[in-house]
Amino acid sequence: MSSDRDSSPDRRARLREECLGHLDALYGAALRMTKNRQDAEDLVQETYLKAVRNLDRYREDAGCKPWLFRILTNTYIDLYRKRKRRPHEVEFDDEGATGIYDRIVLSFPSEKEEGPLHSPGGLDDFLHRFMADEVKAAIDELPDVFRELIVLRDIEGFSYRECAEMLEIPIGTVMSRLHRGRKSLQERLWDYAAEKGYVSPEEEEAAS
Amino acid sequence: MIREISCQEAARYVYGYLDGELEPRTRAEFLQHLEACRKCLGAVEFERRVIDFIRDRGSSESPSPGLRDRVRRLFEAGAGAGNGGSVTRER
Structure with missing residues (x-):
């Protein structure tokens, strides 16, 4: 049994603090993705809810921040982007952007x-x-x-x-x-x- | 002996270089080109500054104070449910 699967209160408390440490970064990213403060807060809350439910399967060697961001990104795509997904990923008029x-x-x-x-x-x-x-x-x-x-x-x-x-x-x-x-x-x-x-x-x- | 590359080829590596994502060999070729080419060096420096600028101006937003409390409570509720209760699979 690896210590990663350990669900002792100490581990949970430590992970909680580690996860909370990324709150501002998650919120900032959520805000840029959803472009709306309320949606961003909902998205972050949903992300942490999933994280809490899956805390026991979180592997610490993979890093807390990428793990949380992966949940955030998946949730964002499921909840927000699919809603307005176009049938095909269109060619944007940014295609030929060459910078300045x-x-x-x-x-x-x-x-x-x-x-x-x-x-x-x-x-x-x-x-x-x-x-x-x-x-x-x-x-x-x-x-x-x-x-x-x-x-x-x-x-x-x-x-x-x-x-x-x-x-x-x-x-x-x-x-x-x-x-x-x-x-x-x-x-x-x-x-x-x-x-x-x-x-x-x-x-x-x-x-x- | 490091292969010489053209400005056109170098232009394709600028972001990979700045992002630290070039293979060692390509990186060496790219750096050799930059030593000899002021124009490409200028372009690299330009792109670096713009990316730094975007990072600087694009971040630093604070959520409402209530969010941190709500998230903290999620952890407390989760701890009460032992091993997480219903474990929904991420994809």
């Missing part, structure tokens, strides 16, 4: 000499024009399958393999969706910046 590096280089010419990023008016300056809420809104606008990977990989830091297991898709699909999602997100931020006037008309002109 070239535009940044063109619109902030000083970057060319200084090395791309550190010069005044460069990338940092561009990025710092955004408020956190605006970035979250841009993430929320991404198609589900891209948004999930931005959350799992870029925000939560899971490996490609872990993402593939959680979403039950091949690693190659993780890579291509992540690629398209990231490039698409960049373009959305750029468009948003242009709309809001964070990019001046001259900068926009230079980049086009």
Whole structure:
């Protein structure tokens, strides 16, 4: 009998604290996935309910966070995404997204000499024009399958393999969706910046 | 001897490199290319900054205080039911 199967009160108390330690991360991910605070809280609660019921089969060597996130992701897909699943995974208009590096280089010419990023008016300056809420809104606008990977990989830091297991898709699909999602997100931020006037008309002109 | 790769090929490895997911050999080829190519180095640095930025701005949300209490109670209720009562299988 391995100690993993031990259901002593000590183990349960320790696991409870370990699981609770991931509450904020789970909630943050749930909020980005569902885009709604109430749904996010329901999803997190459902996740913990399943975790509690399955605490005895949790294998500690696999890590608490991936285990909880796997339950969260499965529950999210079952409860939320399937509701609005299209019959086929459509080709998104983000297909050809190439990102905005070239535009940044063109619109902030000083970057060319200084090395791309550190010069005044460069990338940092561009990025710092955004408020956190605006970035979250841009993430929320991404198609589900891209948004999930931005959350799992870029925000939560899971490996490609872990993402593939959680979403039950091949690693190659993780890579291509992540690629398209990231490039698409960049373009959305750029468009948003242009709309809001964070990019001046001259900068926009230079980049086009 | 490390194989030389083109900018076009290097572009395909940028995210794999930043995510720490390249095979050692590919990683060596990629790094060798970056040493010689300022343009690709700039692109890598750019992508790294954007990803860091997304992580920084995209996280840090707090749930309502009530959620933590409700979740804690779930554990207490679960403990009362001994070995978890009905164990529903995850998929």
